[in-house]
Amino acid sequence: MTDLADATRLTLCQRIHRFVLVLERFKRNPNRREAYHVLSAIEALREGRYEAGLQCIRAAELVAPIPEGLALLPGLHDDMTATELREALRAIVRPVETDVPASGVAEAAGPEAAGGDATN
Secondary structure, three states: OOHHHHHHHHHHHHHHHHHHHHHHHOOOOOOHHHHHHHHHHHHHHHHOOHHHHHHHHHHHHOOOOOOOOOOOOOOHHHHOOHHHHHHHHHHHHHHHHHHHHHHHHHHHHHHHOOOOOOOO
16 A cells, blocks of 8 residues: 555544544434445445545535435434444454554564573
């Protein structure tokens, strides 16, 4: 991935996180429109379409209407909670974060972790 893609991915993750954080701070769940657009942003993040994800989170912030063809269809966005949105974001972001410390722990442990004698 290029530095620009990494920066855009980070920006998208932060914007989704902040949106959910505001919902939690005000102790409310997203309305149908907000949930639809946040879920779309999370899906775009999963697929690596970061610019599209930024457009989706912008639509959530503006409470933009759901696209006309989907507005009358029931979906996951109908009864979504802020906690469920946070978990959906965490499911995508967490695997990347857990890989880094796991390899760092083995390297930082040194020869003692490999069964060597630390009193040499």
